[in-house]
Amino acid sequence: MAEMRYREALNQALAEELERDPNVYLMGQDISVFGGAFKVTEGLMDRFGEKRIRDTPISENTIVGLGVGSAMTGLRPVVELMTINFSLLALDQIINHAAHVRYMFGGQVSVPIVVRMPQGAGHQLGPTHSHSFEALYLHVPGLLVATPSTAADAKGLLKTAIRDDNPVIFIEHETLYGQRGEVPGDADFTIPFGLAAIRRKGSDVTLIGISRMAQTAERAAEQLAAEHGIEAEVIDPRTLRPLDLDTILESVAKTNRCVIVEEGWPHGGVGANFAALIQEQGFDDLDAPVGRVTGVDAPMPYAKSLEQISFPHEAQVIEATLALFGDRKRASRA
Amino acid sequence: MADNPLPANETAIDWLRSMTLIRRFEERAGEQYTRAKIGGFLHLAIGEEATIVGAVAALRPDDYMIATYRSHGQALARGSEPGRVMAELFGRVDGLCRGRGGSMHMFDLERRFMGGFGIVGGNLPLAAGFGLTSDYLGNDDAALCQFGDGATNQGTFGETLNIAALWSLPVVFMVTNNQFGMGTSLERHSAQTDLQRKGEGFGVPGLECDGMDVVDTWAVTTEALRIAREQRQPVLVEAINYRFRGHSIADPEDYRSAEEVGEWSKRDPLVTFGDRLVAEGILDTKQRETIDLEAIEAVDAAVAFADASPEPEPSSLYDDVYVLTDQVRGWYSADHRGAGLQKGENLS
Numbered sequence: 001m002a003e004m005r006y007r008e009a010l011n012q013a014l015a016e017e018l019e020r021d022p023n024v025y026l027m028g029q030d031i032s033v034f035g036g037a038f039k040v041t042e043g044l045m046d047r048f049g050e051k052r053i054r055d056t057p058i059s060e061n062t063i064v065g066l067g068v069g070s071a072m073t074g075l076r077p078v079v080e081l082m083t084i085n086f087s088l089l090a091l092d093q094i095i096n097h098a099a100h101v102r103y104m105f106g107g108q109v110s111v112p113i114v115v116r117m118p119q120g121a122g123h124q125l126g127p128t129h130s131h132s133f134e135a136l137y138l139h140v141p142g143l144l145v146a147t148p149s150t151a152a153d154a155k156g157l158l159k160t161a162i163r164d165d166n167p168v169i170f171i172e173h174e175t176l177y178g179q180r181g182e183v184p185g186d187a188d189f190t191i192p193f194g195l196a197a198i199r200r201k202g203s204d205v206t207l208i209g210i211s212r213m214a215q216t217a218e219r220a221a222e223q224l225a226a227e228h229g230i231e232a233e234v235i236d237p238r239t240l241r242p243l244d245l246d247t248i249l250e251s252v253a254k255t256n257r258c259v260i261v262e263e264g265w266p267h268g269g270v271g272a273n274f275a276a277l278i279q280e281q282g283f284d285d286l287d288a289p290v291g292r293v294t295g296v297d298a299p300m301p302y303a304k305s306l307e308q309i310s311f312p313h314e315a316q317v318i319e320a321t322l323a324l325f326g327d328r329k330r331a332s333r334a
Numbered sequence: 335m336a337d338n339p340l341p342a343n344e345t346a347i348d349w350l351r352s353m354t355l356i357r358r359f360e361e362r363a364g365e366q367y368t369r370a371k372i373g374g375f376l377h378l379a380i381g382e383e384a385t386i387v388g389a390v391a392a393l394r395p396d397d398y399m400i401a402t403y404r405s406h407g408q409a410l411a412r413g414s415e416p417g418r419v420m421a422e423l424f425g426r427v428d429g430l431c432r433g434r435g436g437s438m439h440m441f442d443l444e445r446r447f448m449g450g451f452g453i454v455g456g457n458l459p460l461a462a463g464f465g466l467t468s469d470y471l472g473n474d475d476a477a478l479c480q481f482g483d484g485a486t487n488q489g490t491f492g493e494t495l496n497i498a499a500l501w502s503l504p505v506v507f508m509v510t511n512n513q514f515g516m517g518t519s520l521e522r523h524s525a526q527t528d529l530q531r532k533g534e535g536f537g538v539p540g541l542e543c544d545g546m547d548v549v550d551t552w553a554v555t556t557e558a559l560r561i562a563r564e565q566r567q568p569v570l571v572e573a574i575n576y577r578f579r580g581h582s583i584a585d586p587e588d589y590r591s592a593e594e595v596g597e598w599s600k601r602d603p604l605v606t607f608g609d610r611l612v613a614e615g616i617l618d619t620k621q622r623e624t625i626d627l628e629a630i631e632a633v634d635a636a637v638a639f640a641d642a643s644p645e646p647e648p649s650s651l652y653d654d655v656y657v658l659t660d661q662v663r664g665w666y667s668a669d670h671r672g673a674g675l676q677k678g679e680n681l682s
Contacts, residue, residue: 069463194664242664
């Protein structure tokens with residue numbers, strides 16, 4: 001184990017997989033000479049050369065399409081889109097092509113592409129540069145969606161993504177790049193898809209946090225325990241497709257309450273989807289409606305004061321959790 | 335059109351055979367559509383046979399071919415079995431894509447026919463991706479990408495030509511200028527109507543061929559592929575042709591006159607090429623007739639094959655949505671069609 005930043009863990013994963021498989025290559029805007037807008041690919045060009053670490057023009061749709069074409073013919077591209085906001089320009093290649101080529105051609109080809117991109121608000125970048133789109137990509141059959149929230153997960157999931165034969169939407173988070181964590185140094189370290197992480201054990205309520213919100217949920221859980229005597233179990237699904245629904249349902253069967261925390265919009269969000277799955281599968285286990293804490297149902301404002309109340313913090317998670325117990329006084333007395 | 339010398343006799347006859355098969359196949363497909371054997375959209379290539387056969391004839395077996403939603407002909411020219419193409423149109427299990435793709439999405443990996451694609455301009459980046467693979471692996475395979483005149487207005491056209499030129503990718507981009515982007519004529523949709531020049535700003539040289547003449551199409555495509563392969567650079571070829579049928583079967587063709595269609599049909603690529611082969615003594619009238627009869631028989635057999643092929647099993651619904659390994663964890667697909675929820679991947 002070694003302590004490193006989330007971005008360094010990603011860099012290590014890329015380097016190890018480039019080393020392991022000569023058909024793995026990287027492309028994206030400013031990833032080579034510049035080292036990546038968030039410095040994830042720093043140093044890789046010097047080590048692996050321009051053939052494998054390729055700077056591209058600002059042409060998101062075509063870059064992803066190039067990746068799809070090369071993946072259909074034997075390469076394993078890892079495409080970096082500078083942020084998830086710009087992935088909207090590539091939706092045709094991501095959905096109509098990357099996700100559907102295998103199915104619509106009757107399984108004759110696979111598309112082992114990874115599209116990496118960070119998401120998230122909190123940097124005063126306004127409506128066009130603050131999106132969270134895990135729900136959008138989760139919606140699409142044919143895509144896998146990974147949302148690592150720790151340095152170790154960033155490394156382990158990215159290595160799995162690169163080795164997987166399906167197209168993977170790999171959603172990083174701008175706020176997490178500088179965070180430190182313990183990361184296994186073993187070059188064979190991977191984290192399987194479809195295996196949730198239980199970040200905190202608890203028996204009173206299940207908190208499910210998506211992407212960065214897994215950390216927010218974890219901090220809220222500590223406060224719930226300290227100030228309200230409520231022991232929350234915190235689950236980070238880590239991949240939304242495939243989804244470790246079993247771990248979620250087992251937890252809810254034990255706690256009988258659940259709150260889902262995400263940074264994206266509420267309508268058609270990850271929480272909306274999980275709430276449906278949980279009530280369908282675990283209706284008898286529930287003592288309260290499934291709660292959701294989401295970003296506000298509006299574009300992201302620039303003003304810091306407005307932006308900070310536009311995505312979830314611990315306070316909203318605590319409030320939503322207490323509401324499930326019906327008796328806030330009891331909770332706060334405990 | 336007599337400017338280009340004919341290839342060897344047997345090759346010339348093969349081209350006529352291939353063009354005739356496409357014509358008869360498309361006619362039967364149109365007929366089967368009116369009998370509701372074929373659903374969805376049906377875009378026929380009648381009139382465009384020379385562009386298809388000439389271009390495909392210029393390819394090596396290991397070259398990649400990619401086309402649009404009008405691509406039954408490309409599959410046939412590349413050697414796909416007519417029965418499997420027809421079965422795909424019928425939505426049957428023996429279709430090239432097991433009934434998943436339909437008319438717009440033919441694909442035959444074995445023949446490196448890398449697909450028909452339903453989104454206008456969507457296939458250009460993929461073609462550059464094939465070229466990138468060849469470049470990356472250091473082999474000699476080139477890619478040929480056909481798309482319509484309408485696609486030259488898409489962002490992917492400029493983006494792909496730029497990056498293909500920047501990265502020296504061996505790709506021939508062939509714009510099939512059949513005069514219309516669906517029902518909008520060329521001069522009404524493109525400021526630059528000399529389409530071969532549309533790559534100039536990216537440093538992509540343009541060539542033009544008579545897409546109604548199989549020999550000219552073959553000669554120009556061969557040269558373009560040579561440049562792409564040897565000089566490691568993309569080339570734009572404009573093949574000028576005309577589709578005799580509507581954009582799709584559902585097209586009333588109000589945007590063009592019967593006179594215009596009549597003028598172009600005088601240049602029917604099957605008739606002119608067949609006439610030339612007879613005039614130059616390569617075929618006699620009897621042999622020409624036999625080629626046509628054989629094509630009709632092959633298409634009859636294709637229809638019979640497609641008719642006999644079963645519909646796909648409902649339990650196969652989720653096949654190939656994902657590549658699943660032995661160690662599948664979690665839920666990949668949520669099947670919610672009826673009471674309860676089950677894993678889609680468990681259906682098959």
